Amino acid sequence: MDNNLLTQIVFYFFAVLTVGSAAVVVFARSLIRSAFALLFTFFGVAALYVFLGADFLAATQMVIYVGGILVLLLFGVMLTHKLYDLNLKSETFQVLPAVMAVLCAFGILSTSMLHTRWHGGGQSPAVPTTAVIGELLMRDYILPFEAASILLLVALIGAAMIVRRRSE
Amino acid sequence: MIGLSHYLVISAALFSLGIMGVLTRKNAVNVLMGIELILNSANINLVAFSKYSAGNISGQIFAIFVIVIAAAEAAVGLAIILSMYRIVKTVNLDRADTLKG
Numbered sequence: 001m002d003n004n005l006l007t008q009i010v011f012y013f014f015a016v017l018t019v020g021s022a023a024v025v026v027f028a029r030s031l032i033r034s035a036f037a038l039l040f041t042f043f044g045v046a047a048l049y050v051f052l053g054a055d056f057l058a059a060t061q062m063v064i065y066v067g068g069i070l071v072l073l074l075f076g077v078m079l080t081h082k083l084y085d086l087n088l089k090s091e092t093f094q095v096l097p098a099v100m101a102v103l104c105a106f107g108i109l110s111t112s113m114l115h116t117r118w119h120g121g122g123q124s125p126a127v128p129t130t131a132v133i134g135e136l137l138m139r140d141y142i143l144p145f146e147a148a149s150i151l152l153l154v155a156l157i158g159a160a161m162i163v164r165r166r167s168e
Numbered sequence: 169m170i171g172l173s174h175y176l177v178i179s180a181a182l183f184s185l186g187i188m189g190v191l192t193r194k195n196a197v198n199v200l201m202g203i204e205l206i207l208n209s210a211n212i213n214l215v216a217f218s219k220y221s222a223g224n225i226s227g228q229i230f231a232i233f234v235i236v237i238a239a240a241e242a243a244v245g246l247a248i249i250l251s252m253y254r255i256v257k258t259v260n261l262d263r264a265d266t267l268k269g
Binding site: 004007008011015018019022023025026031034035038041042045048049051052053054056057060061064065068069072073075076077079080091092093094095098099101102103105106109110113114118122123124129132133136137141144148151152154155156158159160162163 | 169172174177182184185191192193196200201204208212215218219220225226229231232233235238240241243246253259260262
């Protein structure tokens with residue numbers, strides 16, 4: 001019972017961390033601040049994956065999102081601003097209509113999710129998933145796996161081509 | 169007790185915040201951050217349904233593919249933003265209106 005209570009406290013801590021830092025990402029004036037708040041959002045999502053028993057996905061989230069995408073976004077911030085421009089403000093516009101639309105969307109989504117009777121087969125036990133995922137990727141999902149590898153290759157070459165300086 | 173609906177509500181909140189970021193920000197890099205939030209919320213949904221459907225692990229596989237596509241999208245999006253910055257000297261989406269008639 002005590003253990004259960006502790007689990008709930010930790011869960012709500014990470015839930016608040018995720019949603020709160022996502023709010024900072026969206027509402028912060030400074031670009032650097034929203035980039036660093038995004039770090040905490042990704043971290044919180046990885047913690048939620050741990051709660052959901054997805055250990056491999058949690059590690060993947062940390063490595064790819066925090067180590068890759070976030071660094072890429074920070075590079076984007078740094079390369080598109082003058083470095084001595086310390087405040088790096090980001091303007092906002094049409095805030096009021098967006099708030100109304102987003103509140104409507106959130107209300108509809110959460111009420112429909114809370115009032116639906118999901119008939120799942122109950123929780124799956126928390127077992128290590130890496131071996132199962134590897135087997136599935138190599139057996140049942142081999143075609144999407146190869147397609148994803150080709151997509152990554154194309155994205156790599158395409159990104160390099162787009163930012164290349166034209167020599168003329 | 170923590171149930172499926174907890175995760176679904178968190179993911180709905182993340183999704184709404186991501187939409188908010190995409191709709192209200194003028195800076196292109198900030199819009200990309202909003203898109204990452206949306207993709208993360210979709211991933212939470214996939215993994216939560218995978219957990220609460222008795223050991224069916226396909227949701228996690230889908231989440232992995234979503235992460236792959238998010239990585240590719242971030243790389244190409246950043247490349248487009250950098251190239252736009254080189255041409256129009258700004259990442260403000262209002263001022264990049266060359267295609268406007």
